[in-house]
Amino acid sequence: MRHALPTLSAAVLTCALACSLACAPVQAGTHAFTCDRQADGLMAPPSWQNATGAAAATASYSEAERACWADWAHARELATGPDGLWVDVRDEGARRQLGLPGVAAADLADVPARTFLWNQSLVLIGTGVDLKALSQHCAALRQSGQFKSVHVLLHGVRSWRQAGQPVQAGSALVPPDEISAQEFWLGATQGLWRVVTLGLDAQAQARLPQTVAFAASTGDLPQAMDALAARIAGASEDLSPQRWLIVAASAAQLRRAQAWWRQQAAARNAALPPVVWLSGAWPAYADYRQHQQTLAAHAGRPLPRLCGL
DSSP states (O other): OTTHHHHHHHHHHHHHHHIIIIISOOOTTOOOOOTTTOOOOOSSOOTTTTOOSHHHHHTTSOHHHHTTEEOHHHHHHHHTSTTEEEEEOSOHHHHHHEEOTTOEEOOGGGGGGOGGGTTSEEEEEOOSSOHHHHHHHHHHHHHHTOSSEEEEETTHHHHHHHTTOOOEESSOOOOTTEEOHHHHHHHHTTTOEEEEEESOOHHHHHTSSSOEEEEEOSTTHHHHHHHHHHHHHTSOOSSOSOEEEEEESSHHHHHHHHHHHHHHHHHTTSOSOOEEEETTHHHHHHHHHHHHHHHHHHHTSOOOOOTTO
C-alpha cells in the first residue's frame, strides 16, 4: 500500500512530461518534434540565428533549468558519489549505435516510472544537442521529489567520449571532437555553438544556421589558428552550454587545421581550450541543407529526423 502513492505520482509526472512536450498544440512557425524532440526542418531560421556568446545561449533557459547543468568534472563527482547514477536517456536507436557500458538506460519520458532510479542522484546523458528537452525534464524531475538530485551532463555523450570513457560502437565512429551536419543544425536551434569559420566567403557564412562569432582567413593558417586560440582562451565560459565549433571551407582545410590544432595541443600539454569540428567541413553542411530542403519541398512541410539516425 505504501508504494501506491509513489507509483501514482510517477505515472502523473510521466504523463505531464510527455504531454508538455509532445501533446502541446503546434503554434505557427514551430517545427514538428520526434525522438529527442529537436527540430530538423530547414524551412525557417532557428531562433538563435542572431545570438552569440554565453549570455545569449542561456537566455531561453529558466533558472531551474540552468541549475541542472553539470560540466564533466562535476557530473563525474555526482555520478560516482553516494547513490550516484549515470543514466543514458538518448533514444533507443542512438543507444544501439553507441552504447555506454555499465550505464543505466531509460527513455527520457520513462525516467519517472523507473522505480530503480528513485532515491538516486541522477546524471542524465543525452546526445549533446538535446539540452533544452533534458533541462526541462530535469527541472520537472527535481520538483517531483522522487530523486535525491538530478543533473544534466553538458554536451552529453560527446563529453563522455572526450573524457575517454568506454563505449560500444555498432559501426565506425567519427572522432569525439567532430559533429555531423545534422548535429550542427540541431545544436544551432538551441544556440549551442560559437561558430568559427575558416576560409568561408560571406555568402556561405550567411547560409549557416547560427551567426559567425569569428571568421578567419586561411591564407596564413598558423597565424589564423593562433588568433583563434587566443580568442577562445580569452572568452569566459562560466558553465556555458556553448562549444566553439570550427567550420572549414573544405575537407582539405579541415584536415590541415585539425592537424595544427592537435599538434599545438600536444606541444602545450593540452592547454588549448576544447573545440569541435564540423565533419566534412562546409560542403557537408551545404549538402545536408540542400537535401533537407528538397525533402521538405516534396513533402510540403519540414520532415522530422528518424530515431537514432
